[in-house]
């Protein structure tokens with residue numbers, strides 16, 4: 001483990017096993033609630049309670065800009081990152097609607113937006129104004145990568161101190177599907193042609209250029225043995241690093257995270273490379289439409305709950321899955337057992 005990170009314990013296997021035994025006493029054919037059964041048992045392990053408490057989710061939206069946008073890798077201009085942060089602060093973005101719907105705490109963190117956001121009611125934690133262009137040079141210095149991880153770790157601590165028992169990270173950063181693709185390629189070994197996608201909707205020429213940018217970034221590092229922090233610094237971005245730190249500190253505090261889409265999955269891969277034990281504290285929400293998200297999830301060992309054709313980010317796919325998780329826990333806790341309800345069990 002990298003020394004500046006907090007140790008991560010394993011989930012409580014005894015509580016998870018007792019929860020599994022409880023599932024098999026509930027008034028339904030064994031296994032008939034499918035993935036919801038296993039989910040409830042995982043929450044039992046995470047919370048160390050056979051009947052886990054209902055979810056109190058917190059969503060933290062990390063924003064930053066990317067020097068690689070100079071290459072023309074996004075369908076939108078870099079200024080949109082700062083403009084969208086203003087929209088988050090005003091409550092008008094998709095994730096704001098979903099956070100309100102679910103009564104979730106929503107915090108917005110500026111980890112490195114290029115534009116001026118002073119005065120906005122957000123957490124001001126700019127490590128620097130945008131990362132460098134990863135096609136040509138390291139996106140971040142090692143010190144900046146570590147500082148951005150710390151921004152996310154601080155955010156996880158704030159969310160948990162505010163009472164959260166489930167963490168959701170969202171991303172906002174024009175151009176960030178490019179560093180995410182580069183990280184997924186480097187950390188999974190998959191090739192750019194199957195990982196790089198259209199992001200906000202680049203055309204065929206834009207897609208070819210984006211693939212070349214990722215290939216060039218990977219070529220800078222070819223044949224070099226790099227520690228996880230170095231990979232993050234070379235190919236990452238400030239919000240991606242912060243999200244990795246958020247997942248790591250959440251796990252260290254005993255709180256699981258629900259991973260969203262392509263960018264947050266890249267961050268989860270970085271977190272896993274830094275501290276493999278984090279993987280036991282992650283749940284996948286959806287498979288995004290972005291090419292390569294499936295590879296990232298497979299490398300993480302995660303199975304998505306749903307596939308809705310989403311390609312937004314912001315934590316929106318994770319937020320949409322919150323009712324499923326809440327239902328899994330309530331069914332587990334509140335359904336009657338065969339004995340309680342006087343229902344006959346399966347014939348031998």
Ligand SMILES: Cc1cc2ncn([C@H]3O[C@H](COP(=O)(O)O)[C@@H](O)[C@H]3O)c2cc1C
Pocket residue numbers: 073074075076080084171172173174175176177178198199200201202312313314
């Ligand atoms: C208005 C708007 C709102 C968004 N919310 C999330 N993203 C998403 O799109 C961006 C990544 O795609 P690319 O790499 O192609 O730039 C990120 O900001 C991501 O969060 C948005 C993008 C736009 C334009």
Ligand SMILES: O=C(O)c1cccnc1
Pocket residue numbers: 177198199200260261262263264288289290293310311312313314
């Ligand atoms: O899957 C995602 O998270 C995604 C895809 C495209 C653009 N922004 C985010």
